[in-house]
Structures are given as structure tokens and as C-alpha cells.
Amino acid sequence: MLRKIPGARQGMLALIVCNATLMTAALHLSAAEAQEPYSPYAGTSPQRQVYFGDTHVHTGLSADAGGSGTRLMPEDAYRFARGEEVRSNTGQPVKLKRPYDFFMITDHSDGMGLISDLLEGTPNVMEDSSGRGYHEDFNAGGKQAADAMYRLIAQFSQGETPPALLYQPGVPAYRRVWERLVAAAEEFNDPGQFTTFIAYEWTSLVKGNNLHRNVIFRDNADKALEVVPFTMMPPVGSQDPKDLWAWMAAYEEETGGDVTAIPHNGNLSNGMMFPLRDDFEDGKELDAAYAKSRMTWERIYEVTQFKGDGEAHPLLSPDDEFADFETWDYGNLDVSEKKTDAMLPGEYARSGLLRGLQLQQTIGVNPYQFGFEGATDTHTGLSAPNEDNFFSKFTTTEPSPERMSHPGKTNPDLGIEGFSGAMYNAAGVTAVWADENSRTAIFDAMERRETYATTGPRIALRFFGGWNFKASDAHAPDLAQRGYAAGVPMGSEMPPAGDEAPRFLISALRDPMGANLDRVQVVKGWVNTDGEAKEKVYNVAWSDDRALDKAGKLPSVGNTVDLSVPSWSNSIGAGELSTVWQDPDFNPSEAAFYYVRVLEIPTPRWTAYDAVRFGVTVPEGVPLITQERAYSSPIWYTP
Template sequence: MKKLLQKLLSPALILSAAHVAADSYSPHAGETYPTQLLFGETHVHSALSADAGGGGTKMMPRDVYRFAAGAEVSSNTGQQVRLFRPFDFFALTEHTDGMGSITDVLRGAPNILADPQGKHFYTEFNAGGDRAKAASVELIRLFSQGELSDALNYQPGNPGYKATWEDLVAAAEEYNRPGVFTTLIAYEWTSLVQGNNLHRNVIFRDGPERALQKLPFTMTPPQGSPDPRDLWKWLEDYEKTTGGDVLAIPHNSNLSNGIMFALQNDFEDGAAYDDKYLEDRARWERLVEIGQTKGDSETHPSLSPDDEFADYETWDWANLDLTARKTKEMMKTEYVREALKNGVRFERERGTNPFKLGFVGGSDIHTGLSTSFDDNFFGAFAWAEPSPERALKMVKENKELGIRYKGWQYASPGPTAVWAEENTRGAIFDAMERRETYATTGPRIRLRFFGGYDFDKSDIAGRNLARIGYAKGVPMGGDLGAAPSGTVPGFMLWAQRDPDGANLDRLQIVKGWVDASGATREKVYDVAWSGDRKPGRDGKLPPVGDTVDLSIPSWTNTIGSAELLTVWSDPDFDPGMQAFYYARVLEIPTPRWTAYDHIRLKAPIDSTVKLKTQERAYSSPIWYSPE
């Protein structure tokens, strides 16, 4: 196993800290647990990714870092843009297949112009506008279907590939300012199986002295592979070769058409997973991207019919390149909540949980401009930067299958939040590895979530919730062992609104488990809420209300609460059943980015365009096991 256990918080140290605090006037004396909440980006592209640079993105890595750290820049379409608040940490995740090719395509390098596809893309990308947009969509389709020319798909061994990776690492090093703005060296392994998304973002704990020892892994044979098992071999070899530390984050599972969390090995004709597969996946993939600009992957209304908030930024029509329509059966193995339930079943039946996943956010923005707030959304691609036409612009269409989607269906993406000891590569990576992370859909909601057997209502009377939480339980991402006789798991959770954002509607706990018959089950509990609402006879809490004024657009915080906290015990606990629990926080309704476009740009809309949203945050789960 990896050197993980030595990085996890020591219960002995935590108890020692609690003892010191009890003997000292200062309640913070001896604190050894993470106290810094950091917000960052774990998935974004600059002009060096072919599907970004070809489509009109001009932001290069150093421009991206300057913007993420708080500088005002000129966007790809010449508009001035700045973040309201800079990021605390940032990972630039360029596609590894074709790395370095786009600069040669755009300048018309001889090797590119000698190739028919290369000459075509040189012409179309340099034409700009809708021609460049169409060409970038075409390039994605060709790559997805394995039809992209080798001349365009640079691989390790190509001088441009190595030079591009070295420059990416150098740029990250130049802008890394520990304690202020941390850059994580990273890349995106872009596995596509006939258009079905199996992408992973690979995040390094290390600096250039280790990250440069091996070139990134690609999906293109013979050097690369679309099979995740081969990526895991690369990760293992990297750690053995360099002494470094690395992890992989599956992302955007809602466009995998059921293969991201398949229950059998689709690379071996549906054979059952062997023990090594289960163990390797559990070892290398400890997090998942639960939402991004291409929709939310938490759950789907057809999978969670009793969850009234399941239909959030839903993308459920096809795979990534629209070459295969999605079926209801596929959804069962591509949404995160369902994967967590299946993971519990794997552990019960096979002893290993391959889907023991904490949560991160991410954008998958291809402009270099990662903007999380709806009133500052600069789009997923350069052609989708603010303009009156972008909401109703056709993005992709398969007329044969009758599938299409428009610009308004992109979501403003949220950041990853980590509870870390300090703002450094090592501390942020370690927080990710122990899953002490959560995702939001945009606003910087503050969230703590602990599980244990000794919490009581008096624990939330004071303000030292973290000290109590670590001393008496485990944080998000942790494990609860067998319940002492006569006890049930208790959960202490606290959420505070973004200081510049909307009030909170409610706190929920989502539970998943496997019953005695082997069937997976789930239930969503409202555990704390604003106002004096009471659940109805059906157990559902009435809606919080709506203060959105679309004519401005804006909202008022005259409903909801700035803070919610509670201690909650599972009323349906069965000590013999493995389970997971995670917290979900909901804001009051606010205007969606399309509403700002409609007023600011006088953008035309129709009845299909959503103008309101209800932002949220998802904590990493806590797992219970009777073993």
C-alpha cells in the first residue's frame, strides 16, 4: 500500500491536542488538525489543449495562472475579466494526447500541412468564429472515435510533446507561492472509448524534480492505453521511480454512457473484476469530480425518485461526442451516488470497495478562465464567452439520433474545497488523499461534517466544532468502525453561507446502504433548515421560498439562514449493514448565468432556458462498516 497511513490524522495527536486545550486558556493551543479551508480548481485547460486552442482560446498557462491568482486579463474575445476572489490553489490539466500539436497546427508547421487532416484543421482553426468552433467539435469526434491522424496526435517521443510538458511544469513552478497561491502540477488522461468518457485528472504532490522524470501517460496505443488499469500501472511506476506521490480523479461520469462505474470489466468482454482491479482502483482513485460545466453527476431523478433535488443541471441525453444515445440502464453505472452504493456492495461481497470516493469540484473550462459565479460566467469554450447569442447557440447535434444541446445548458462550475493544515502542495494533496474535501456548484460555502458515537446537542453550543469533531469522531472522508453496543452513529455538521452569497435553505444527509437481500438502498434526510417550516405528512419539508427578481437580476437574503448546524443520529440504523453518509447543503434560489445574460446583454431566450438555480455543496462521505 501507499504511504497513506502515515499522512492520516493520528487519533493520539488529536486527543493530545484536546487535552492541551483543556489545560490551557487558549482553546487553540496544541491544535494538530486541519484548520485552513482552501478553495481551488482541479480541472481547467489553456490554449495548449487542442480542443481549446483550436476553438479560439488564446490564454496560455502563465495567463491562466495570473488570472486565477487575481489579476485582471483580457479574455479570448477581448473582454476584460477578473475574479471577485482569487483561488487558493490551482491545477492546470492539459490533455496529454496531442500535447504540443495545436501550436504547430495553428502556425502551419510543415509536418502538419503535409497531412490532409492537418491542413484541414490549420485552415478551419485559423478562419476563426463558427468555423473554428465547428472544427473543434469535429476534432473531438475524430479523437473520440479513434479516427484522428497520427500527425495531429502527438505522443511521447515527439520533441514538441516533451517541450510542452516541460514548459507546463516550469509555468506551474513560476507561479507557485506557498501560503498564498499554490499550483499543483497535473494533467488530464483523456480516455475515450467510442465517445464514452473515462477521463481522469492526474494530480502530483511533487515539484519539477520528480514530475519531470516521466512524461505523462496517454490513451493512444502503443505507448498509451484507454484502459484505466494501464494508467494505474503508470502511477505505480511513477511512485517507484521517483519516490513521489500521485493520484487520479475520475471526472464527468455523466457522459460515460454507463462505463465509468461499470460493475464488470468492459475491457475484458464483461469479465468479473479480479481482486487486483478492485484493490488498484481503491488505491489510486480516492476522489471523483461530482459536478462541472457539463452538468451534475451526483444522481439522476430516475435513480433517486424520492429526492426532490435530484434534477440539478442534468445532462442525460448521450455520451461525450453524441454518437450514442443514453439509456436508463446506462445511468445506473455512471452517477456517483449509485457508484457509492455499489461500492458498499462490493466491499460486503468481495472485501474491497473500488468506489470509495470523496468529492471534488472542477470546471473543465476550455478558455483558461475558471469563473464560478453566475454573474461572471465566461463560458466553457472561447465561442461561449459572453455574447447575446451564446445561450441559444447550438453546441452539438446528431440529427440521425435526434440529439442536440444548446449553450444555455452549460453550468457555471464550482470549486474544490479542502481542509488543509497549510496552503502548500503537500498539505493540499494530503487532504485530497484522505478525502477531507468537498465540492460546491459555485459559491464558497463553508462546511464541516463529522461522524462518531459520542456527539450530543451540547457539542454545538460552543464554537469549537472542529476541535470536538476531531476529538470525538472522524471528518468527512473518514471511516466509522463497528458501533459500540446500544449506540448509533451520530453526525455533527455545520454550514455557513458564502459571505457574499445567498442564504442557506437546508442541510441534508444522504445515506446509502445494502439491505439484507443485497439490494442497494438510499434515503435523504432533512436535518436542519431555516425558518419555522415543518415537514408535511409525506415527510417533505416545504420549499424555502423564492426572492429572485429576474428584472435586475438579483435576490434578497430575507429568507434562509446565514448558518445552519446540528447533531443528528440515524433513526434507521442497522449495526449489521455497511453504509455511507454525506452532507448536502442547499442555498435559497438565485439567478442563473442565463438570467444575467438576458438583462445585461439583452440576450434572447425561450421557454426552455433555465433562469434560476439552487446552488449546493456536497461533502465527501463518511463510511460505516460493522467489521
């Protein structure tokens, strides 16, 4: 122990002690440098984190939203999404269970600025008879406003919008609203906490067939304000997605920016979302140029949202017992054309992926090599994807005793009837595996397709494909590190590696505030040497004491839902499911895709909560129980 030494002697002794300490540390450092670092994370990149967000949200600035009573503006939507309590369009207090990590408002490109002028009754609107009519109807509110909204959508869908109401680039209000949207995204962007994106929805409709795309910028305002959104109405815009891709390419070339497009789920496209021929060029066969452009500009696809789930359809996948989930298959957006069975393969994600493999066989490029994401497409400004907090799609169906029976769009002449507010569902959410919570990192995750969709819950899902995974990897604490080191993550391509079947490392962790997991499935699609598309669903991990039957089917997990509360119990199911699965039917000469579907145990649907809270009788045929799920982006194998 050192005693206190006065003056210079104290300073000299301290210097000697310090030098000795440094020499000792240097010797230890030299020895350590010759060994592996103690810290297993030293010299490695951070393992990506999962972030949850919504990529498809409308506020009162969209004509169909504002026209039907939505008065919440972008600023309100952002405050709500980051966790603040707000008042809904019908005056109800509303707050999320937990805030989003990232968020984007995608108000419609066509008609941008129109609804504000219609409500205000600006001179250019009031000079037109249609404008005066809409001004009166929208300001009347209620059913009168809702009917006017449907009428406006129908006119727009059929290309019959009155010229005075055709708001496009060049109209002052158009640029003004775009600047407001950009400014709001910049104001609320808080990297690391709550990331916002500059975005809009390109609103292509072909005689009512929905081909919308959400256009997302990686960039900040300096670049995004060099343009205004592309529209679908001529003479400025176009209905053809190829023209949108050309606009995107020009944007990147002229600004040095980065932009991507996410197609709207296809169940209102009446078969046009995943075509085998070019509907805009007299049905000519798709070529490699089309395929390369689509694969370049549309990296991920909206597989689930309010207007139905778009993963699979029971007629296309009759052996899939979970294919009929929140299915919308009655017609197109404005109910001007009834759905036919022949249209279905062109609008569901699984069949789209299969068509992509078939086209790759003939033209050498897969145009439908997309990852999965989910969104709400809410038109209330309120992105509330949880069943017990459902604020619907339009203001007219915000919580009320009547909303389950609220009439929707019908066309009795075509036999399209029975549509009501009960058909809306609370989905969905986008999850991304990103290096950090920022515009650049999340956008880059979307472009490499390391994304997945959920119908609301925040399930943590990992999915890797490789050739050398071991069974023990599924239970390793460094599962993700092993996945990246020995394979490729969801959204990637696997190169061929001999005749051995690929192995897939899968981990699913339940939402910590949600329900247990029922099972994990792998969905495989492939094209045989004759060009025939095939699919199969494999149960690969499951909870509780169950066993597969000879056909590979798994008994039900059970049901703990108590509709009188409503509530459920996590006494069944599992908090975590993980496995390494090897394809038992692999053929190295056949191109294939694989994706994971995770199912929760049954839980109450929003209709069950409404039945108890409002004390109402549920209309016949309306489901009260749901089975929430997550869909990983695929991994592709190409021989």
C-alpha cells in the first residue's frame, strides 16, 4: 500500500507505478492478440433486429378516405402510430397496445388535393355541376357521403372522372398536398425510435381491376421533392405498371435517389396482378425485359391486409386446410365485374410465385420473385391491426353497434351481394430484419426481401436455407449467427450444391403480448420438367403431444376461446417452435420456392369483441374466431 509522499517525490513515484502498469497491460494485450477474442461478438456485424411497421396507410388527404368522413391528417396518423392517444374520426379515444417501429403514409396519387377542395368548395370545384354535387354530399356526412364516395370511386375506376375533378401534376393543390406529405414524414422521422418514409400509392385501375402500387422512397425531402407522384390518368399518367417502373428509373437516374414499389394485394385485380401475358400490349407474351423490370422494381408484395388475405385460395390449394382465411373473392374494386375461378391464379401470392417459376422456364427470368409483407390499407388514418382494438378501414365502420351489418359495395345485377362491414379484417403488419431502425436500413432490408408478413401479432420469425444445417442448430442460442454463416436468409436464392436436399433452419417465437403458437409449416412450390406447377404444405414443428397421420396431417391444437368474455388461454400451444427441416421430396433438376407459415392457436376475432362490448347479435355466417399467422418471404432454389 502506498503512503502519501509530498511534492516531487510523490509525482515521480506515481509515474513509475503508471509506467509499470502500462507495461503489464501491454504484455497481457500481446498475449490476448495471439488468441481468439473472449467476446464472441468482436469483429462481427450486429445480428439484425426485427422491426414492425405499416407500409399502407391513408389519411383524410385521400379522396376516398376524406370523402367518407376521415378527418385525421398525416400528423395525427404519425402521432397515433408512435404510441400517442388520439381521437378517432368519430370522436372515440384510441391508442395502440404498443407503437410501431416504422411507418409510412401512402395517400393516393390520383386526386391528390381533390378532397380538400371538394370539402371547402373552391371556385374551380363549384363551377362544375359534379363538383357541387360532391361538395354537398361529402359535407352532409353519413350514408350520403359514403354513397358519394362509392360513386366517385366508380367514376374513377371506369375512367369517367369529370375533367374538373381530374387532379394531376400541374394542378396547384396537387403539389401542395405532396409537399405536406413530405414535410410530415420529415417532421416525425426519428431514427432509432420511430422511422417514417416518404411514400404514396399509385392508383392504377383497369375498368375497376385493382393494380395499385405503394411507392416508397429511401430518400429524404431534398430528392423526393424534385418530383411529384406518378398518376394513372392520362394524359399525364398511365395505367400500365411498366410506365410506373420507367418513372421510377427516371427518378433514380435524375436524382441519384432510390425508390421501390409494393403491389397492393391482388384479390381485387380479377386476375391481372400476376399475368402470363401483357394485358396492356394486346396480350402479347411476357418477355425477359418485362420480367427483369418487374423483379427490379417490385421486390416485395403485400400478401395480407384489411381487404382480405392474399396468400392462398381454397380452390387453388384444395389440400391446404388453412387456405381459406379471410378470403375475398367476390369481384373487383368497384364490383363492376364478378370474380370467376379462372381469375384466381392471377391474384394470389402462392399461385403468383408458381407462375413465376413457369415463366422462368420459358423466358429465363422470374418476374414474380417477390418477398412478403403485410399492411392495413386503413382509410381512417388509424393503423390498428389488433383484433381487440379494430378501428376498421373506413370511418363509416369505426366501432359502433351497427358496423358488422354496415352495407358494402354490391352489384345485384351481377349477383354480387351480401357484402358487409363484417368482412373487413384487422391485418396486417410488415416485419423486417434490419441492421438498425432507420430509413436506409429498413429500405435495404425490403430490397433484399428479408421481410415477412403477419396478420397483426408480432411473431418473431427466422428462416434460413442451406445445405449443412444440423438438428442442434435449431436449439442453439446463436441460431441466427449460424443461419447467416451457413446459409441464406428469407428472400434469398440458394445456389445448387449437388444432389443432396436443402436444409432449412426455422425459428418462431410468439408475440410476447399475444397467443401461443400452434404449428410451423413449410409451403413448397415447384415446376416439374413438363412445366406443371405443383405445391405441398409440410407440418414441420408443432406444439403439445400430437403426431402426424399417414397423410402428413396434424390434429387440431384445440380451442380455448371463451366468447362470453371474449378471451383465450395459453394453456395450449407453445411459446417457441424451432427446427431444421430437410425436403423429403427434393429433385435437384426442378426449380422450387419454400416459405414458412406460422399459425397461432385460435383467438377471438374483432367481431367477437364487438358482440360483447355492444351486446349485439352477430349476423349469420360471420366468424367469431380466427387463427392469426405469419408468412416468411420465400427462399428460391434454381438448378
